[in-house]
Amino acid sequence: MTEPLGARIRRLRADRGWTQRELAEPGYDRGFLAKVETGSRPPSAEMLAYLAERFGLTVDELRFGRPPGVADELRAALDEGYRDLEQSRVADAEARFAAVAKQAAGYHLDDVECYARFCQAEVKWQLFDVAGAQEELEHAEELAATAPPWLRAMIVHRWSGCRYLSGDAGTAIARVEAELATRPADPDAELCLLSALIHPLMEMGGLHRARRAAEDGRRLARAATRPDFVARFHRQASQVWQAIGRADRAEQDLTEAGRLFASVGFDRDAARCRWAKGYLLRRLGRLEEARSELTAARDQLAALGAGEGVAGATLELAEVRLRQGAPDEAAALVSEVWPLLSRDVEARGEATGLRGQIAEARGDLETATRLLREAAGIQTGASLHGAAVSTARRLGDVLRRRGRLDEAIEAYRHGLDSASTTGP
CATH class of the missing domain: 1.10.260.40 (lambda repressor-like DNA-binding domains)
Structure with missing residues (x-):
């Protein structure tokens, strides 16, 4: 009482x-x-x-x-809980966050309660409960008037990520750009928001805008003070450098991101950098190196209980094994993580397209056609134009092999339409 x-x-x-x-x-x-x-x-x-x-x-x-001093003590407890979360001590972190949220509310410390609510959203995010994470973030935002700029930016970052994973990339981008338009004076906050823009923009065909965000962020990173924010930026920016043919810079960014995450004990994010590096190596045709990185990333993420990361790394590993001539192993890997994909429209589209590629490799062109059409529909519906272009091209190739030239032309045309879309 x-x-x-x-x-x-x-x-x-x-x-x-x-x-x-x-x-x-x-x-x-x-x-x-x-x-x-x-x-x-x-x-x-x-x-x-x-x-x-x-x-x-x-x-x-x-x-x-x-x-006296209770606010600082509670913030320190949340920082420690966040490290627990990154080390996959989820139950410990969740209990700490709930206790701090209750204390902060009792002491009318809105900024601390906001941080606790954000941390509770991070638990949901790690458990891949996208709807639950978004709900917690919206609760945090109600308390954010006195929160520090970096925290307000991170709430927007994660909220936009929830919208993106729910298939609403346009809203995700618009929210971050609106926040950036307020000209946040804090370099950590601005860097956080720029990081949130890059992947959705690229998937919606906005490479020019994504590159501008990466270049702006590169300058801001020198003034930022939070290693985790700088690391998160490097990981996102690596996608831009890959897309414009700067694989050397992309690899450097991923290495630096992994180093920074490890330096603050963020093991889950460090493992995700290995996943991203495996993706890059696969794109470069360095398949055995990619297999090694992706296997290590998947094992680390599984040990940490990061289901979303396990799914993503496993799908990449499946694509590597398919390219190495092991379609049966690739199919088994996709089936292994299929139950984890129901709440991630991007991963579901990728996995469906990969199943189509596996069917094609096995010579089952009818099944390949059906699955590639389904993947293209998922990706187009979610405004994932970059992925839709690749799927449409592969679908056209399969239809051409089947002698269905009119349908193949239509598939290629769909890919061109996706390629010409630049998003909002």
């Missing part, structure tokens, strides 16, 4: 061995203080400030019963 303000004043006075007269004078008389302590008369703002000064407290510490 919350201690009434009058009772708190009386307790603090008694703890110091003061009489009512000793506390009240010279600013107020003893009788007035007695009424405040019994709750029959509320103190004015001026009296509250006077009493707080006498006790050596801030006004809010006195008003809400906050122990």
Whole structure:
């Protein structure tokens, strides 16, 4: 039960061995203080400030019963919980976040409660509960008026990620760009928002805008102070350098991202960098190196309980094995993670297209056609234009092999339409 303000004043006075007269004078008389302590008369703002000064407290510490320094202690507890989460000690992290959220609410520390709510959303995000994460983020945003800029930016970053994974890339991009338009003065916040833009823009065909975000972020990274934000930016920017043929820069960015994540104990994100590096190596045709990186990434993510990361790394590994001439192993890998894909429209489209490629490799062109059509529909519906271009081209090739030239031309035309789409 919350201690009434009058009772708190009386307790603090008694703890110091003061009489009512000793506390009240010279600013107020003893009788007035007695009424405040019994709750029959509320103190004015001026009296509250006077009493707080006498006790050596801030006004809010006195008003809400906050122990001195409790806000910093609670923030430190959340930082520690976040490290637990990155080490996959999910239950420990979740319990810590819930306890801090409750304490922060009791002490009327909106900024700390906001951070706790964001951390609770991160638990949902790691467990790949996209809808649950978005709900927690929206609760956090209601408390964000006094939160630091980096936290407000990260809430937007994750919220847009939820919308993107739900197949609403346009809304995801628009929200981040609207936030950037407010010109955040904090370099960490701005870098966080730029990082959130890159992947959705590229998937919607906005390579020019994604490159501009990467170049802007590269300059900002020099002034940023949070290693995790700088690492997250390097990981995202690597996609741009890959797309424009700068594989050397992409590899450097991924290496630096992995180093920074590891330096702050973010093992899950460090493993995701290995996944991204495996993807890059696969694109470069360095298949055995890609297989090694992706296998290590998948094993690390599985050990950390990161289901979404396991699914992504496994799909990449399946594509590598397919290109290495092992379609049966590739099919087994896709089947292994298929149950994890229901809430990720991008991964579901990728996996469906990969199943089509496997069918093609096995010579089952009818099944390949059906699956590639399905993948193209998923990707187009979710505005994933970059992926839709590749799927449409492969579908056209399969239809051409089957002698269905009119349908093949239509598939190629669909790919061209996707390629010409630049998003919002």
